[in-house]
Amino acid sequence: MPDADRPQELPARLLTDPEMINACRARDFARVFRLVKTRAGIYPSMIARRCELTPSRVGEVMAGRRQLLHMDVIERIADGLRIPGDMLGLARRPWETPQALVVTERETPQQPEPEKQTPDSLPGPDVDSILTLATRTSLSAATLEAFRSSIEDYWRRDDQHGGEALRPAIVGQLRYVVGLLKESRPPSIQNGLYGIAAELARLTGWTYFDARQYNQARSYFTEALQLAKEIDDRQFMANVLACMSLQATYQDKPADSLALVTAAQDQARSALGTTPRVPSMLSMREAFAHATLGNQTSTHRAIPEAHRQFEQIQATDPDPAWVTYFDEPKLIVDTGIAHGRLGEAATAEPLIADALRREDRTNQRGRAFHAFWLARTQLDQGKLDQACSTATQALESASAVASERVSGHLREFYDQLAPYRQEPVALAFEARLRAVLPPVSGSLHP
Template sequence: MPDAEQPQELPGRLLTDPEMIDACRVRDFSKVFRLVKTKAGIYPSTIARRCDLTPSRVGEVIAGQRKLQHMDVIERIADGLRIPGHMLGLARRSWETPQVLAVVERETPQVPRTEPQESASPPGPDVDGILALATRTSLSAATLEAFRSSIEDYWRRDDQHGGEALRPAIVGQLRYVVGLLKENRPPSIQKGLYGIAAELARLTGWTYFDARQDNQARAYFTQALQLAKGIDDRQFMANVLACMSLQATYQDKPADSLALVTAAQDQARSAAGTTPRVLSMLSMREAFAHAAIGNQAATHRAIGEAHRHFEQIKSSDPDPSWVTYFDEPKLIVDTGIAHGRLGEAKTAEPLIADALRREDRTNQRGRAFHSFWLARTQLDQGKLDQACHTATQALEPASAVASERVSGHLREFYGQLAPHRQEPVALAFEARLRELLPPVSGQLHP
């Protein structure tokens, strides 16, 4: 497209209009298009051309006769009309103000010395500007600790309830912390802020991964990697790469998964002070990748390495907070899952069952996910009654947590029951599945 036809940014007054913000938040494109027409002078024919839509389709949307829900269409609208990604629940768009490590789209607003003037560039949500104005004071180590405490709380609540409801708060805090990075700070404070921003970006990526929104997840994982690289935190870079490896495993991209976890291990080994717990976790992710490929010998070797590193853990080890979740029950259940991925159900079943008995009952997603794997290994051995009973037990915690990843696995389990669909235990599971995990809009149970 010639430069003269490049889309121009929408007026700041429109992007900060509460009506526009609300319409974008709920993706009401009928209202978005009307506001763009009336307040920015961009008519439907131009909207259609910019967003690669037909004029008739735009007209139907404005008239309320059609809904736009496909992610690729929403991304085209964001890019064509220059609506910042965060307003539509998307990752930061490539055309937004380039900043090496930021998800914000502009410089943090400065305190005006005279009467306030309308910003020439689109500011973010009102709350971001207010918070930025309210923090023109020096930050202390205690402030950084407060940020870290909030991140730990986010993770706990994510385990209990899922990340869907938490995501707006996490993204807002990420944007806020990145804004703080633009001010001059003492090196120790600046490094701490980079680390906090990296953790928030990884957490955001995780919530998208758990929602099975893989493009957004990868974008935030990549950003977390960049932030950690900015302060040469190689252990955290290894952690992010391990997350991306796990994502690739679930996307059925085992070669990518293995490449990413190998890079993670390289980063961890090159870092000073990498703890045995971190190395154990990474070895287990390697085992997942090999199991997805179907390489039995390599999977068993990686499992052995994970257990060898775990045996070297000492209570005095300076483990990063982000790896403390990898305790003995987690090691055992992941060992079982790796065997299960290889089809070694007889070996996997007692390991997963033992870990479930010892697992923290407040971790709703973990219990549902691991129960699914236990049911799958039981079904693989022909234990239909046990498998359906276990899967039914998984439905209760799964219904308490917003995790499309877990819900999707339980629907997949129902699909695996196809040969036994008329058996009473399978019918009972189906009835409970429909009761507790009704299909999302536009999706049917298998």
């Protein structure tokens, strides 16, 4: 890129100014844009062009009428204005130099070159936190909706790419919101902040669970429970307990899984306005727990209950946003997985195959996970060629998402191929597995 076309660097003095650091940490782009204008001479029209925003949108942000919380927009701002990713809670940007905040100043005839700063001149994290807490942030119902929109964006990206790269930004936003809770606000705003903090804590727990880092996941799930309890949001508490129940099945603690999902159902029943989609999802989690315990009768009782509740769903139901993922394809695939956990492969296979055909193709982790289960049920029926072909499809989806949980399942499938290890289709799957997923000690054998 010619020098004339390369985005202008911000002055080091601005990047190391506590006011700029505080504004970036809070993702207060009204302040960021005003500081960029006054301290760097980059006017709103240029900000808009460099960040791929409309001038009117930049004007609304600077006037405090609009929040910018979507990750793709924040990344464009970081790249367009050359704000180091660390300052905005992002990963290091591709254009950054090895030293986090070393920038090259451009000489201009209008003013002398600003004094260069080194990373040592940055305030420590404790000072940065104090500056954040010292700033009284005005919040409104629109601000809460912007936070919720950001959370929806995190979940979408988590489905597509996994949560590992997102986690620093999610944790940063969680700590920021928890800090806001220390200020006195109207009850409607304060309760909304508690709900948002609970959502962010659950999402953080989920990213750790998906990475199979179970102790960290449990800590964040527990924090989410405590935050939801502060506002007596029993439906959300049920949701978090259901997540913990699912984690317990992965830790080979089926009795814990059943106890947690039973507690979740108790919370949902005691909540006002619980919509049928919530108990339907919880009944399916109960079926998972019973199936993991090998209790066929109880599993076969929980599955029809999940379907009965699902049939009562109305289009006008005010479902919580966190349960809307539980649609008909998800109900069907989970039904198949519950049968698969019981060893009822012939019943499970057509259900999982049907749901996989109807599933959202952007949900790479879900497709990889469900294709693994389809391959497992096919292998349990002795359909080796089909099973290996399906597992190879699962690998293609798995290669697009960072999920140790999915990778572990596919290595588990490889272990189940032991009786067929010398068959050509099994050898082909092994070769593809080695190419797509990094080896884990003891998981693949030459």
